[in-house]
Amino acid sequence: MEDAYLIKGGKPLKGTIALSGAKNVALKVIIAALLFDQPVTLKNIPKINDVIELLHLIKSLGGMADFVDKNTVIVDARSLNKNRIDLLHASKIRVSFMLFAPLLYKFSECFVPNPGGCRIGARPIDRIVDGMKKLGIDIEYDSSSGFYRAQMKAKPSGSYKFPKETHTGTELLIMLSLFGREKITLDNTAIEPEIDELIRFLILSGAKIQKEGKKIIIYPVEKLILPSPFEIMSDRNEAVTFATLAVASKGEVTISSIQPGNIRMFIQKLKEIGAGVDILGKSLMNFYYRGKLKSSRIETQPHPGFMTDWQPNWAILMTQADGESTIHERIFENRFSYVEELRKLGADIDYAKIPIKNPTDYFFFNFDPSKKYNQAIKIKGPQDLHGGVLEIADLRAGATLVIAALVAKGDSVVNGVSILERGYENFEAKIRSLGGEIEKI
Ligand code: EPU
Numbered sequence: 001m002e003d004a005y006l007i008k009g010g011k012p013l014k015g016t017i018a019l020s021g022a023k024n025v026a027l028k029v030i031i032a033a034l035l036f037d038q039p040v041t042l043k044n045i046p047k048i049n050d051v052i053e054l055l056h057l058i059k060s061l062g063g064m065a066d067f068v069d070k071n072t073v074i075v076d077a078r079s080l081n082k083n084r085i086d087l088l089h090a091s092k093i094r095v096s097f098m099l100f101a102p103l104l105y106k107f108s109e110c111f112v113p114n115p116g117g118c119r120i121g122a123r124p125i126d127r128i129v130d131g132m133k134k135l136g137i138d139i140e141y142d143s144s145s146g147f148y149r150a151q152m153k154a155k156p157s158g159s160y161k162f163p164k165e166t167h168t169g170t171e172l173l174i175m176l177s178l179f180g181r182e183k184i185t186l187d188n189t190a191i192e193p194e195i196d197e198l199i200r201f202l203i204l205s206g207a208k209i210q211k212e213g214k215k216i217i218i219y220p221v222e223k224l225i226l227p228s229p230f231e232i233m234s235d236r237n238e239a240v241t242f243a244t245l246a247v248a249s250k251g252e253v254t255i256s257s258i259q260p261g262n263i264r265m266f267i268q269k270l271k272e273i274g275a276g277v278d279i280l281g282k283s284l285m286n287f288y289y290r291g292k293l294k295s296s297r298i299e300t301q302p303h304p305g306f307m308t309d310w311q312p313n314w315a316i317l318m319t320q321a322d323g324e325s326t327i328h329e330r331i332f333e334n335r336f337s338y339v340e341e342l343r344k345l346g347a348d349i350d351y352a353k354i355p356i357k358n359p360t361d362y363f364f365f366n367f368d369p370s371k372k373y374n375q376a377i378k379i380k381g382p383q384d385l386h387g388g389v390l391e392i393a394d395l396r397a398g399a400t401l402v403i404a405a406l407v408a409k410g411d412s413v414v415n416g417v418s419i420l421e422r423g424y425e426n427f428e429a430k431i432r433s434l435g436g437e438i439e440k441i
Contacts, residue, residue: 002426003418005402005428008437009387010409012251012289014240015434019239019257020046020425021232023069025197027054027095028171029232033075034063034102035175036205041229045073046425050093055087059094060112060147061103087146090115093329093409097148098168101175104137104152111147122333124366126160128169135176135184155181155220165190166300170216171198177218178207186216192303193236193262194299201230223283231282234283235264237309238424243287244313245434248274248320248407252288253434260285265306269296269314273321296335300330302364312338312400316407317345318379326438328354328376331364336374337393345408348380362432368416384409392416395423406436413441 026113029049033040045051047067055073058065062081068074083103090113101201105108114232115125129148132139135156141148159182160173170189177184189195191214199216205226208219233256243263247270260267262277270277273296276288295318300308308331315338318325329335342349354376359367363375374409387410392398397422405412417440420427432437 002440003416004177005194005405005414005417006439006441007164007226007402007405007412008410009385009406009412011435011437013245013253013406013431013434013436014251014255016254017242017430019234019255020044021372022046022194022235023050023237023423024194026232028053028098028168028194028198029201029230030054030058030065030073031095031098031102032175034080034099035059035105035178036077036226038078038225039064039074039332040077040226042073042075043071044232045071046235047071048420048425053089053093054095057085057099060086061099065216077102077106080106083109085113087113093122095168095340097128098172098175098188101155101172103376104150104176108153109149109151110122111149112150114141114146114148119431120280122365123144123267125169126366127164127166127174131160131162131169131173131186131222132176133390134158135180136152149165155179156184157181157319158189159185161187164188166261167192169193169300170195174199174202174209174216174218178202178221178224180218180220182220183376184218186218186437189214189216190302191231192322193259195425197233197405204230226361226388227239234259237396239263240266240310241313241403241424242430243270244317245277245403245406245431246287247289247293248316248403250289251434252276254280254284254286256284258283258285265304269298269306273317275317284324293317293321295321295325297326299328301316302331308332308335309396311335311342312396313403315342315349315377315379316400316403319349319381319383319404321381321383322408323381325379325381326352326354326376327379330362330375333363333365333373333375338397339377340398341390342404344390345404345412346383347385347404348383350378350380352376386410387412389413395419399424399427402431402438406431
């Protein structure tokens with residue numbers, strides 16, 4: 001199977017691209033569409049491996065979910081006839097645990113495998129399980145089978161305050177609260193734009209959801225009906241990747257269907273380091289190299305802070321910036337899989353220890369003082385990068401390695417591109433349209 005890119009780097013990328021639909025909205029809206037008792041039409045769904053896996057999973061449960069044209073998916077939950085997700089499908093798509101919501105409403109009981117860790121850390125779902133219990137759901141983990149068994153004996157009720165923000169946790173508890181016995185309040189929720197988009201979809205379909213800062217109040221409704229097809233918003237992570245590519249390759253890329261408000265902190269940081277950023281129209285922006293880049297300090301945070309998904313891309317920019325930069329990752333443990341790979345291209349990049357007074361509060365994962373973590377890096381630039389053979393370990397690191405290979409002088413091979421293609425639609429074609437020399441091998 002072709003699973004690598006051959007890249008000839010070292011030239012500025014120039015041109016225009018249109019963003020695809022947001023992966024992290026599409027996946028959740030497809031799952032939420034299983035809460036309806038009639039077919040739901042969704043537009044601008046990116047045809048990426050993660051979405052394709054989710055559609056397979058829904059079909060393995062008896063549901064219907066298919067692309068009917070390039071980016072339109074119809075989901076029909078009426079034929080769902082299984083309440084147990086098999087391990088094979090669950091292992092391919094982490095958000096499978098979000099199916100607790102539709103399966104519990106459909107069958108009152110379901111069996112869902114523990115999503116487990118992944119390449120960006122342990123990723124437990126303890127807060128999510130705790131929240132489900134607070135809403136009255138019986139849920140137990142059977143360590144001998146690796147499955148959760150959940151039961152909804154009565155309509156959900158109550159309230160839950162997340163001890164720390166969780167993005168998918170907030171989304172799952174919203175879905176579970178839609179047809180409750182009474183008003184349900186969720187507090188200290190995540191406030192990522194993707195969650196607002198899921199809420200917009202649900203409200204358009206008749207849900208009664210009120211948002212006050214980090215508090216979300218859900219009033220019960222009987223059913224959901226979507227009056228017309230729902231269009232998924234554009235992918236802000238893809239916007240960041242192509243903006244980074246423009247500046248790091250010393251080129252200029254115009255991005256259409258962009259929503260600047262969703263990447264405000266990234267735009268601010270780009271301006272601070274001296275990159276060119278122009279708003280050309282309502283959803284049209286230009287990103288370009290203007291000359292010497294300044295070093296920076298980045299600390300990842302939930303929205304509206306600098307997002308964790310952007311830091312691997314940012315590291316490339318910092319290899320081209322003047323002086324020493326730091327990146328401190330607060331959201332996930334183990335999100336620096338790209339460090340060793342960038343060193344192969346000649347990047348001057350090292351793990352750093354930044355003393356933190358209260359790591360349990362500072363980090364958003366469950367900090368364990370007995371474990372060793374690498375949560376910060378230092379990058380010295382500007383550094384000319386040369387070609388090399390690189391291995392992709394996780395999605396965002398994958399895009400980073402491709403950018404690095406495009407910036408580097410000479411030929412590179414990037415292996416494991418199916419991981420990258422889980423989240424980026426037509427990545428190779430888009431890069432080629434900007435003049436990048438990239439070929440699947
Ligand atoms: N966490 C727990 N217990 C929980 C829930 C979360 O310890 O019960 C920890 C996580 O392990 C993590 C931190 O809390 O260290 C925050 O996790 P969160 O739940 O917010 O992340 P997520 O919902 O698993 C989503 C996106 C990620 C994105 C983060 C942050 C999807 C499918 N995934 O993950 O996207 O980085 O929110 O916004 O929406 C990506 O697209 O490449 C990606 C990783």
